[in-house]
Amino acid sequence: MEQPPLALDINLTPEQRQSRTFIRGHILFAFGIVILLYLAWLLGKELMIIYVSALFAAVLMPIVIRITEFKFRGRHPSRPIAIVLLIVGVALLLGLFFMVGLPPVLRDLNQFSTELPSRIPGIVAKAKKLPIANRLGVDAIASRAESALATTASYLVTALPNWISHLFDILTALFLCIYFMLEGEHAYSFFLSLFPPAPRLRLDLTLRRAELKMSKWLIGQGLLMLILGVSSTIAFGLLHVRYFLLLGFLMGLFNLIPVAGGVFTITAAAGIAAVDSWPKMLGVIAFYVVYINIENAYLTPRIMSSSVDLSGLTVLIALLCGTALAGITGALVAVPTAALIAVLLDEYAVHKDNSLG
Known part of the structure; x- marks a missing residue:
């Protein structure tokens, strides 16, 4: 009597059972990979934030460990204290830069963007004196530069809200980086336990x-x-x-x-x-x-x-x-x-x- 197509495993030989189990395992594995790829596509932004946070935590951890090796009044600082000291140091450097270094740079940038359109004719006049000015097409380059400046200025104005919207992502990455430095060893140990x-x-x-x-x-x-x-x-x-x-x-x-x-x-x-x-x-x-x-x-x-x-x-x-x-x-x-x-x-x-x- 011919065996039905959907035969139970109990009616199969051991080799057939092993082959069917092997096929099922590969199908489930392929299905799981497809699901993971789909989730990665849906959570691309979040995965990027997690990766950036973990990467910077890994880069900064040797510095944190070096801080824990110093002695303060005969005692070594713990890892949380070392992380706090690192954050305070970075914040002080950034604050010093934003208060002292950045304003002159922004002032020069503003002056440059204001004066450049009025200076383009002078630059063009000097460029025309060069022997190869006719071959370079100085007038065409100047007109393209003026249109590029206008496009860049409008882009900076319209892109400002997008930059502000990324502030939350930056803060999220910062907090995740701190947590990775505090508790990343547990996740790292779990990852290694898979091997x-x-x-x-x-x-x-x-x-x-x-x-x-x-x-x-x-x-x-x-x-x-x-x-x-x-x-x-x-x-x-x-x-x-x-x-x-x-x-x-x-x-x-x-x-x-x-x-x-x-x-x-x-x-x-x-x-x-x-x-x-x-x-x-x-x-x-x-x-x-x-x-x-x-x-x-x-x-x-x-x-x-x-x-x-x-x-x-x-x-x-x-x-x-x-x-x-x-x-x-x-x-x-x-x-x-x-x-x-x-x-x-x-x-x-x-x-x-x-x-x-």
Whole structure:
């Protein structure tokens, strides 16, 4: 008698039962993956906030641990106290910047946006004196610059409410980061418990190494940005370049982007200096050439020697991908994420031949 299509498992051989169980397991697994991907798509914004908070908590934890190692009146501060001290220190630095450093930069930015439309005719007149002015199409470039300025100004006005609406997300990420630093060890231990003992130990050592590397990279990159910003501001001020505070701030900020950031900012600074005089432009270019040689020969090897060795191309690709995926937030976490991936690839994917060397 022919077996019905929907036969019970008790009527199946052990091999058939095992095969059916195997198929069911894979179907349920695929179904679960589809559900998880759908939830990730629905909760994309929230997952991004959680990831950013966890990443910054991991980057800041070595600093918190270093604070707990100091002695205050013979006692080591606990982790909550160390976190509070870190938050207070960051808040004081930000408050000092917003009260002392930011107002002059905003004043220069406002003056620049006000004066630039009236200066465009003078810039065009100087550009027309160049031998290749006809080939460059100076008049067309000037008209495009004027329309771009108008578009940028209108965008800044219309985008202001969107920036304000992101304030809640920033505060949420800040509080989540604090909670990750306080209680992240429990979530980290649970994550490691999902792996067998031997791979768990290897993964733990790898992630802790990545955490330390990312923290060192962040501190080192911050120091390089600060040094370039301060030295550029001083040099442009001595050269009497217009808007030198704004230009120095942009020089330090865009130092995060390798090559392209420096080219963009030095071109802007040289162009603004050239409006006044050619010697000022030459002075700006000379300063940047000297600084780049000092940074490559002295500053970078000493400050970034213990950080993750990311090439300029890797950093640039990470920034482009991060910006495309999540805008400014993606750009903010792009390089630390690339550093984390680099450490994981170095541990699990790179095949090292110890016989060579």
